[in-house]
Amino acid sequence: MTILLIFTILILISISMWQISKMFELSQTNVNTTEIADDKDNDYQGKLMFAFLVFIYLLTLFSFYQWGDVLLPKAASDHGDLYDSLMWSTFAVIFFVQTITQALLHYFAYKYRGEKNKKAFFLADNDRLEAIWTIIPMIVLAGLILFGLYTWTDIMTVEENEDAMIVELYAQQYNWKARYAGNDGVLGDANVRFLNDFDGKNLVGIDATDPNGLDDVVVQELHLPVGREIIFKMRSQDVLHSAYMPHFRAQMNCVPGMITEFAFTPIMTTEQMRQTPEMIAKVKKINKIRAKNSEELVLKGEEPLEPYIFDYILLCNKICGASHYNMQMKIIVETEDKFKKWMSNQQTFAQFIQ
């Protein structure tokens, strides 16, 4: 019954829009107008064009005022600052160009709105002008390209040093696992063929005949020591996934049948990040929203939401199926000591399959 009602309402809304359009149209027929813009239309529409420019500016200002705090969270990796400075300098260029060109476009539309007896200024070409606005973008872009390529090489060149720690990120529909190399510092060979070994206890398909794999540690929560370079090796067992860690300005796809790579050094522990003023403000804001939502839930007789505490997150950022939206892993960045203590409590692969 309600379905019928909704259908009726939708149809009625469409019909009323239709009828409003029709009424509007009929109300004009007695005036002897054409369907071609006349001076009155030009005047009116030209002014609206100028108003639209104001709308664009106001929308921009409003958005930054209202939502500016959600933009690009504070970076927590060593290349984060470089990334952010490239981002904001690109943004500066974009804003400058956007502000000027939108102003010219809409102002001209307003200023040169047509009049019956006016004639347009015949201007077909001007080589000098065109050279100017070919060359200036070229120079600006050359700068951005060079800056971009420098950062790209800096971020993507993985230098294997003694200090670096190798961690495997393992993706499957719809969760993440991490594998640490253990005492030998070498990840054992692995393949999806081994997943069914040991009654399914071989969670990421480690080759049990490879001695390097026996001391590997497989976990569901990613712990990272602060200040040490982490080299991630990504694998996926079923479909494409993407390991996205926005706070570390890091992302790489996980591709079945292939190992991909991304490296960064975390420079702020979870605890440190929680203490930054930005994060305190953000958590406060979120908890206010959650408290409000909880009130509604309680009224409906449901459980209230837990208060939010900040943690770094790893998200899946490549469409992977129904629960793509909930494929996540908590990342904990901690001091070297705490990390070692945590690691010593984990079972190795050899212990786990016993």
Next chain:
Amino acid sequence: MSTAVTTEEEVHEHHHKETFITKYIFSQDHKMIAKQYLITGLFMGIIGIAMSLLFRVQLAWPEQSFKIFEVFLGKWAPEGVMDPNVYLALVTIHGTIMVFFVLTAGLSGTFSNLLIPLQIGARDMASGLLNMIAYWLFFLSSVLMIASLFVEAGPAAAGWTIYPPLSALPQAQPGSGLGMTLWLVSMAIFVASSLLGSLNYIVTVINLRTKGMSFSRLPLTIWAFFITAIIGVVSFPVLLSAALLLIMDRSFGTSFFLSDIFIQGEVLHYQGGSPVLYEHLFWFLGHPEVYIVLLPALGITSEVIATNARKPIFGYRAMVASILAIAFLSTIVWGHHMFISGMNPFLGSVFTFTTLLIAIPSAVKAFNYITTLWKGNLQLNPAMLFSIALVSTFISGGLTGIILGDSTLDINVHDTYFVVAHFHLVMGISALYGLFAGVYHWFPKMFKRMMNKNLGYIHFWITAVGAYGVFFPMHFIGMAGLPRRYYTNTAFPYFDDIADINIVISIFAFIAGAAQIIFLYNFIHSIYYGKETTQNPWKSTTLEWTAPIEHMHGNWDGEIPHVYRWAYDYSKPGKKDDYVPQTVPLEKGEEELQH
């Protein structure tokens, strides 16, 4: 050229043989085929937009129960709560329909067919039969795509890019069963249709131009359609090959794109393939595709802006050169969709370089449009408003491309809502504005009547405000790090503070969506009851307005007009009128002010 000149007797003969079926259904007349493309495209557009409104409801008020879901989604929305698989199916089919069926076939198919013969002075397309087949293949692929919505397990749901293995394995998601098969078959037929159409456009422009219509006198619309057709011929076959290989992987056990897969407790037999190969093949079409969508819109805009500014388009040669540059560059930038796909980072550097180069011809186009407005005598018809707004969204959306085209910056915004905001503005909304501008401008040519201008104004302003209202705030969600194609962001309390942005976006989307009903009313009503048009309502210089209002086979009664000047003699000094049609010979001593 001689092949185009059908003799009088032949024209006459055609006229007698016409029945209802040959005139309205299996027509070989380019004007009728253009109308068929337009109406099919608009119909698909209604479906595509309606889908987006449905998932905007879900995104603004996630996981809540809505009766409207039950109405449209039935068993896929048990108790009015949308199923996550259906959410993915909706975004997938929305993308596919809007990109291919509305903005490729609906836009390019309509106006290439209508304008190429009329603006170059030809009796019809080089092959009317191929043209008819192209339309009916498009129709067939549309029917298959719609049919896939009614499949038991649901339509394709792997995103419009249908990356394998997700799209290859029915175990991975329900949409990858029969729904995906229909999607692939539909697209294969679509590619065939698009190729037939494109070949026809290319041959027609090269061979059938009337006397005096040199390439340097072609209107920019024709340049845009011509180059678009060439990009289509170069890149669409690659999509076809990707689709065929994927069909083989799915149905015949090959391993082009699949390797080492374990799903639902079993190891599959695939060995040695790579999904990255698919990504290369897909984006080799996928990126040129955005220009296949955008260039015709820019062509239409050039024509509408020049006509309504009563000024020649500024820098005709630069405009042609930038179309050529964009077309060339568009085929060597596909890798910027794959910076973090696992391909060699060095390739990322190369693609960053080529991608950012596209900003240069794009900037030239934007500046030239702005200069065309300068000191013009702007006739602000609805078509003109849409064209100006196109330039505005082209700039706003294009600029964020500088961020996404930069491999470094792409790391953190790749596949977030920032990307969604970017491409919707630069190719979605811009191309849609191009379509609207074209419809308002050439409606008199197609239907012999005018559309109501005041309804056009209302339609324009609601749409323009709505489009910015939807896509500007979306950049913020993306910069905050929210991935696209998320059914809801409630699984991450971290994103709780963007919930209100999603509500604002959805409200703007509903308003803009509702405004399209005004357009539909205006369109349908004007076909039957619009004011009758004069032969050249916009006082335009191009050839299509020299053809009689009443449609006829062969377009012109008697001889095809000859062309003596370029298409942009607006407000030429020393002339009484503010436009000189291309058919008017140069006066003694008059220079053709077009270098």
